[in-house]
Amino acid sequence: MHESTILLRELDGDGVLRLTLNDEKRRNALSEAMLAQLGDALADAGADPAVRVVVLAAAGPAFCAGHDLKELTAGRSAPDRGRAYFAQVMTACSGVMQAIVTCPKPVIAEVAGVATAAGCQLVASCDLAIAAETARFSTPGVHIGLFCSTPMVALSRNVGSKHAMEMLLTGDMVAAARAAEIGLVNRVVAPEALRDATLELARKIASKSSMTLATGKRAFYAQREMPLAEAYDYAAGIMVENMLARDAEEGIGAFVEKRAPQWQDR
Structure with a gap:
């Protein structure tokens, strides 16, 4: 897929900007290209007076699978075994998460599918999140010997410590209803109602100063x-x-x- 199509932008007449992760082949992974485009889109949204609220959505069955592990693995071929490259990617990802928080416009995650690792971090970093009953969340790094340390930052600031630690230590998948119980998302709706429910909330907020x-x-x-x-x-x-x-x-x-x-x- 051409890089220009992996993030779609759509601004409606109410000032709601819809950013759609559109790299289904890679399960909307936070590749270098995706991180760069997300960062640019958030910066543009923050500076554009026509944008009042940002909705972050995704195409396909996965909201976001986290980092692109194939890209990271390829980085090991460098003489330093990837140290500089890994640092570059983690810094870029952390920058995008912080850009969500520092963006002057409210950012709402619209989650229909699975959000894992840095994808779960992406949801936790948003100001609000609406999930479909089909959504699932996890920080599964422990399964592959990689503790989800950067996702931990956003997760631990949005759910209780013991709930966050359970997700981080077990890597278990958390259902949408449970995610709402522990505060990772605001509410859960039927899949067919997800877009309308998110838009209703976004427009309500967009009507304010x-x-x-x-x-x-x-x-x-x-x-x-x-x-x-x-x-x-x-x-x-x-x-x-x-x-x-x-x-x-x-x-x-x-x-x-x-x-x-x-x-x-x-």
């Missing part, structure tokens, strides 16, 4: 890593600045006057 969403998303991830008192001090400062923003003044005024707000995204 993008300035407010960007402010809130940035603050959410920043305060999460702070001690309690520091987090409250930081969040109070964010609230003050947010109150002074034009859209907060408009939104509060619209609420008091019982009318729909007119956002200017500033």
Whole structure:
């Protein structure tokens, strides 16, 4: 498949950008090409005022199989047995995961199939996730002698420690309903309802002030890593600045006057 077709982009009139992993032959693996295109697409989405929400979906039975193990294996032929290449790939992958978190637009994973290893990491890195009943999740590195250490970072920040450790230590496949129970996904729907359910959520979020969403998303991830008192001090400062923003003044005024707000995204 030509590299230009492995990631599809579609922007609708409501500001919802749909990014579709489209490399079914490789089970939508995070190859070098896929990582590069995902990184570019997220950067473009963050800078494009027409984009209000990003949906990350996938074609075929697999959402994402993680790293392309054939590419990684080929890297072992280098004199350093692949050390430099492995570091390059892991850095690129970590960069994409962080780009999801730092993107000012909310990112929603739409998961119809299997998400394994770095593919599970991709789901965990998104702000929200909707899964079909057919979806499955795992961090199966232990089966091949490779602990899923980078997927662990996103996984451990989204599910409880014991649930994360069970997935990481056993490599077992987790059903969609269980993934919802432990907080890896927000909700589970019938396969035929997945796209509509995701779009409904995306459009609801897209109807809000993008300035407010960007402010809130940035603050959410920043305060999460702070001690309690520091987090409250930081969040109070964010609230003050947010109150002074034009859209907060408009939104509060619209609420008091019982009318729909007119956002200017500033």
